Amino acid sequence: MSATLLVVEDEKELRELLRRYLERAGYAVVTTASGAEAIRLLGAGGIDLAVLDLGLPDVDGTEVLREARRGDGSDTAGNGTGGAAGVPVVVLTARSAVENRIRGLELGADDYVTKPFSPTEVVLRVQAVLNRARGTAGRASEVACYGGGRLCVDQERHRVSVDGEPVDLTPTEWGLLTALASVPGRVYSRYELVNRVRGYEFAGYERTIDSHVKNLRHKLGPAGAQVVETVLGVGYRLGLDRDA
Template structure:
């Protein structure tokens, strides 16, 4: 199945370079040089993944990501010249699935894109799988990638859904941060502890799992676990 990738960057030379490498690997590539054009293309062409530069001339990439996340869980790989850890954390808080710092290797970027899409396909494979936890309080539909809490739907990013699905695979089991980031990101990510903590914070907020948390519990010195059992 051929995937469509939207490349959003105001530098034509960089867009052409990324497009060339993606097309070599069989991707269909759509381009946008501004944030507003990117939003139009996301609505019109519904790409499978978005590579989003944060330094756009009209709308900041952060604002574009925020607007996209209001009604879409399309995977976002952020592209930026900001290398500080706090900048990476901010990107993840905005719903990014991955974060690549300029200058970068085009081959590495393609590998990151493939890894994100591969995780998405694996998580969505198989027949209908609707599981409930905690007496029906939490419901996870693996096929549709949908989550509900107390009967209300919750929109998660792909990374947040994959994280919740990993925790729900074995309720009550304590997962280390390294185990979780390996399952969710699929590669060794520098600064993984901060990364997984940000995703957990976002997930708790969306699930309404505010302190003292009941759904996703912190295991001191280890990581996290799902605090409710799967219903029979």
């Protein structure tokens, strides 16, 4: 299971609760509290499904939903590539009125969960939507490549190769690379990377991220610093575009 999910929820506790449950289910998870940021991430591609709260503080969630479904049908692979077109959406909202549910489904939501909710139920609904999408579109390649095939990441087999040569990574290095590769070009802070790789129980671990990045770059070879780029004062990003 290697799908990348976008969780858009302005309540921090709910956002992190969903992230933990979805990551335990085997998904890569990107989170944001901003509708504008969600639209940007969807436009960048690489998102396989969005869990979307409609009650966002900056942009109405229905606008994010429209963006996710814009051009629906043009991405027949249904795997999140090719921008925002056809990204499945599970709507998560306190808007429980029947007309609101119907409106969300009319705009293209694949499922609708109202608050309060069970995070386990959300995970099951996400799995069901992804299974339906894959069943309709057929199975896509499980290997994601970047930079014209320079870097390839096989999530299912837990393998990485650079210029065709396998690279052995520690679990922490693997977590760092797959976090960065989930949305190429997106800048992750050290704090975000700690939470993606280790979780909140590892207090103080943020200080060691730079050492792990240094080791990861060394293993990736001479171009390691171009593959894993430093954004001064912010964090790190994957410097290669995902191949079509």
